[in-house]
Amino acid sequence: MSFSQPKTTIDEGDTVILYLTVTNVYAIEAVPQIKNKKGELIDNVFQTNFGALKVKDIIGVQYGSKVDLTKGWAYVLQPNPELWTQTLPHRTQILYTPDISMILYQLEIRPGSIVIESGTGSGSLSHYFLRAIRPHGFLHTFDFHEERVQKAQEEFESHGLGEFVKVTHRDVCENGFGADLDGKADAVFLDLPVPQLAIPHAVKAMKEQGGRLCSFSPCIEQSGRVCEALEQQGFVDIVNLEVLQLEEVVRVKNVPVMNLEFVKHKKTESDKETKTPKETKKYVTSSAPSSVAGHTGFLTVAELPPLFAR
Ligand SMILES: C[S@@+](CC[C@H](N)C(=O)[O-])C[C@H]1O[C@@H](n2cnc3c(N)ncnc32)[C@H](O)[C@@H]1O
Structure with missing residues (x-):
C-alpha cells in the first residue's frame, strides 16, 4: 500500500x-x-x-x-514513481522521468483525467499517470503480452493503486480500446512499434469535446508516420519534441576587454586596434555544449478538436 x-x-x-x-x-x-x-x-x-x-x-x-x-x-x-522507475523490474524498455514529465504536461493530465495508455510494458509511466489522476481519474492501460498484463495488475494492486487502473490484455492496433471506452478518454498515450494503426481507435475513444494524444517513437521515421496518421484523423497542433538534458559547460576563460569609447570614435571598420583589443581579463563563463547526448525518442503530441469542429 x-x-x-x-x-x-x-x-x-x-x-x-x-x-x-x-x-x-x-x-x-x-x-x-x-x-x-x-x-x-x-x-x-x-x-x-x-x-x-x-x-x-x-x-x-x-x-x-x-x-x-x-x-x-x-x-x-x-x-514514489521517480524512485520506482529507478528500481523496477524491467520486463520491457521503459520510459524515464525527463520524457515522462513532458508527457504529463503535454497531455494536460490532472486529477480526474481519464487516460488510455498502450502498451503497459513495465508500468513505469503508468505509476506517474496514477499519481496525477487520483483521486477521481482512471487509467485504462492495454498490452498484448499476457504475462506483462498480469504482472502489472499484481504490482498496481500491491502498491495500493488497483482501484484507479484497469489493465487489459489486447492488441490495440487490431482491436482498438473497446466499445465501452468510446467517447470516454481525455488523453491517449501510445508507446508501440506501429502506433499509427492505433490512432483511428484513439479518436473513437476520445471525448466529444476532444483531447490530447502523445506517441513515443524511438526514431524519426516512426514519428513521421505518426504525424501523417494524426493529420489524416483530423488532429491539429501536431508537434514533435525531443527531451534532452543540456548541461552547461562552466569554465574560466580569457576574454578580450573591449574599449567601447575607443570603438565608438574610430572611423573605419578595418582599423586593427578595434579588432584586436590588447587587454584580456579572466571570467567565469558558461556555454551550451556543441552536441547533446542522451537521445531516447521523439514525443509526437497533438490536439483532437471537439467533434463539431473536426
Ligand atoms: C516499450 S514497452 C512500453 C513501456 C512503458 N511505456 C513503460 O514505461 O514501462 C511497449 C509495450 O507495448 C506492447 N505492445 C506492442 N504492440 C502492441 C499492440 N499492438 N497492442 C498492445 N500492446 C502492444 C508490448 O508488449 C510492450 O509491453
Whole structure:
C-alpha cells in the first residue's frame, strides 16, 4: 500500500526503497520470510554492495530512517514513481522521468483525467499517470503480452493503486480500446512499434469535446508516420519534441576587454586596434555544449478538436 498514501512506518508487505547511494537504489518487499528453491520458508535476506539486510528488521521502522547493513548502512524510503522507475523490474524498455514529465504536461493530465495508455510494458509511466489522476481519474492501460498484463495488475494492486487502473490484455492496433471506452478518454498515450494503426481507435475513444494524444517513437521515421496518421484523423497542433538534458559547460576563460569609447570614435571598420583589443581579463563563463547526448525518442503530441469542429 506504500504508493497510495503518505505513511510513517513500514508495514509488512510494503514496497520499500533501500537507498545506499545515488546509483545504488533498490526496491524490496517488506516480507520477513520467503520460500527457497525447495519450497521451504527461510529468512528474507537482501544482499547489497554494503552487505546484507535482514528484511524483518525494517518492519515497524520509520520511513526515512538509516538502517544497518552488515558492511554499512542505507536509508529506507517510501516509494514514489521517480524512485520506482529507478528500481523496477524491467520486463520491457521503459520510459524515464525527463520524457515522462513532458508527457504529463503535454497531455494536460490532472486529477480526474481519464487516460488510455498502450502498451503497459513495465508500468513505469503508468505509476506517474496514477499519481496525477487520483483521486477521481482512471487509467485504462492495454498490452498484448499476457504475462506483462498480469504482472502489472499484481504490482498496481500491491502498491495500493488497483482501484484507479484497469489493465487489459489486447492488441490495440487490431482491436482498438473497446466499445465501452468510446467517447470516454481525455488523453491517449501510445508507446508501440506501429502506433499509427492505433490512432483511428484513439479518436473513437476520445471525448466529444476532444483531447490530447502523445506517441513515443524511438526514431524519426516512426514519428513521421505518426504525424501523417494524426493529420489524416483530423488532429491539429501536431508537434514533435525531443527531451534532452543540456548541461552547461562552466569554465574560466580569457576574454578580450573591449574599449567601447575607443570603438565608438574610430572611423573605419578595418582599423586593427578595434579588432584586436590588447587587454584580456579572466571570467567565469558558461556555454551550451556543441552536441547533446542522451537521445531516447521523439514525443509526437497533438490536439483532437471537439467533434463539431473536426
Ligand atoms: C516499450 S514497452 C512500453 C513501456 C512503458 N511505456 C513503460 O514505461 O514501462 C511497449 C509495450 O507495448 C506492447 N505492445 C506492442 N504492440 C502492441 C499492440 N499492438 N497492442 C498492445 N500492446 C502492444 C508490448 O508488449 C510492450 O509491453
